[in-house]
Amino acid sequence: MTSPRFNFSIAATDGPARTGTIAMKRGEIRTPAFMPVGTAATVKGMTPDGVRDTGADIILGNTYHLMLRPGAERMARLGGLHEFMGWGRPILTDSGGYQVMSLGDLTKITEEGVAFKSHLDGSRHMLTPERSMEIQRLLGSDIVMAFDECTPFPATHEVADKSMDRSMRWAARSRAGFDSGAEHSAVSALFGIQQGSMFADLRAKSTEKLVEIGFDGYAIGGLAVGEGQDAMFGVLDYAADMLPADRPRYLMGVGKPDDIVGAVERGVDMFDCVLPTRSGRNGQAFTWDGPVNIRNAKHAEDKSPLSADCACPTCTGWSRAYLHHLVKSGEMLGAMLMTGHNLWFYQRLMGGLRDAISGRQLTAYADEFRLRYRGAPSGTPQTD
């Protein structure tokens, strides 16, 4: 039996929510899945084994960062991203589009693509749908994202429509570019990205075009851009359901734990976010009782773990007092242990959501989570 290129099977549903697995050449991805972000060929402060130990089936790599350093052609000569960083399981790469527009010194967006200067050394680069596909192929990505335009937020209906239209033309070019790399496309998958900002008619139009082109999975783009949780859920209430039921749905760049719970309830299968890793480095831990700022002086002599009911290495090995000391002292180990805990927490949350869907208990699970995490089963989340 040959290993599957991309096989999404849904084992159970509970309302709009689904749980299942994506089978790929490099391993299975249990859904709903959270993908830790490994921007520069490393999940910051973690070894690949450490990331796997948290329960991650797949990680995300950033095309923008990797194309600039070490460079896509160099990465290919080095055997690809998996071999380079020592992570043998699936990797999803973004298209570079979002970050070139947020981090690069943007020169020009045309129908052809995006010209920009590197934030590292000012060197000039061009990203097009074709080049993005080529880079992701050189990296050896398992799940390749179509190259799209990052629609500004907020946007008028007219601006959002034009931007979405361009993204759909770029999606078709991405499909062609991806397919032209026959050897790579035989073992990897391509996801399209639904756009349309906050407008249901545009999301519908975008979906129609994407499905016409045909993708292995569909991402919901243009959210988590500052619209707030209520507005995001408002879009997800219709946007997720528009997408083909038999394909994974990926909400890009999301999010806080309660964002993820609400999105899973609305039918989303995949997530990525820098929050657990970045927050960990900044001294914020996620626990079932809500976020904890370990820098707070009240933790200085607290011998209890970050989270009493957490079995992660950080919580079983060290006290809040020690983590407080490390983080206040700027010690690397503080960032390492906090990051490890946060990734563990996120993966336990995903496991809990999967189990709850399997047992048709998602609403009860989600309400209990919210009640404990933010002191209310629904409504506006606390800001941290």
Add this chain to the structure above:
Amino acid sequence: MTSPRFNFSIAATDGPARTGTIAMKRGEIRTPAFMPVGTAATVKGMTPDGVRDTGADIILGNTYHLMLRPGAERMARLGGLHEFMGWGRPILTDSGGYQVMSLGDLTKITEEGVAFKSHLDGSRHMLTPERSMEIQRLLGSDIVMAFDECTPFPATHEVADKSMDRSMRWAARSRAGFDSGAEHSAVSALFGIQQGSMFADLRAKSTEKLVEIGFDGYAIGGLAVGEGQDAMFGVLDYAADMLPADRPRYLMGVGKPDDIVGAVERGVDMFDCVLPTRSGRNGQAFTWDGPVNIRNAKHAEDKSPLSADCACPTCTGWSRAYLHHLVKSGEMLGAMLMTGHNLWFYQRLMGGLRDAISGRQLTAYADEFRLRYRGAPSGTPQTD
């Protein structure tokens, strides 16, 4: 059978060099031993398990740093340094003397002790022999160092004599202070520190006074202060041999790999140095073929490991190209992997020295090491 307080047994000698074990309540220390430095209750970038995996039997903690943050009394309330940081094996703590004089905002040195301001918050503190013993007791140190004065280098015979004399008076007060903590002194050891700068007569006088007071082990202080390897070896040629043969000899703050080899040849049993950890963070790796600066562009596409004959996790898991990328990108994982390799290298070197002494092959081992490491079996070492 009760566990020993402090039992040094020499298994073999080869010329002045010795190999053996120090048995203590928290574990055995194989000598010659290298102690990784865990300044602020953490060996930077390493978990305690990771440190142990490199082969370390004992680590060093810094009294100066720990008394300021988290504070000695707080550490005691938290169960002591071992429990705080999760390292169950022996810990040696320095007296704070060296660092208060090099890092603190020094107010005044008197016969009583040293008054200084914290480099962290400007708060006023006083370190005396009695307070240093108390702090090391509060930390729960296994090997306590006597509090001494850091003799400036270079120093005239007169200055070195006076400074040494004061250090010997402080050594007697350290002994009394240590002994007054009956519960702690029943399970820990106290080392005296030989001073006398570059003067043989002063080193002899210092040794006489220390032996009269009586200590579990003897450190050689006042070296590795900028005198260079030739001058250091010149002192060690006589200074180590002056110390009681049946007690461990500890050369503080040393050193480069070839410093350690030469000092072991001259009869030293214990070492500590920030070099493997600090160099690791700065992109320098130690290998049997000499130091490697991983930032060098020639490593950018080098798929070989740091050291082909190294079995450490870094060398078995990742290429020079990856480490180059991580270090150039300022990624934490770069510092983590480089530090782990360097500590592994140091511990393999210590293991090699112990085996060579056991087999009465130290000269051959040391010459072979030097020939490969710096391209010459003896003479002035390369500077890096």
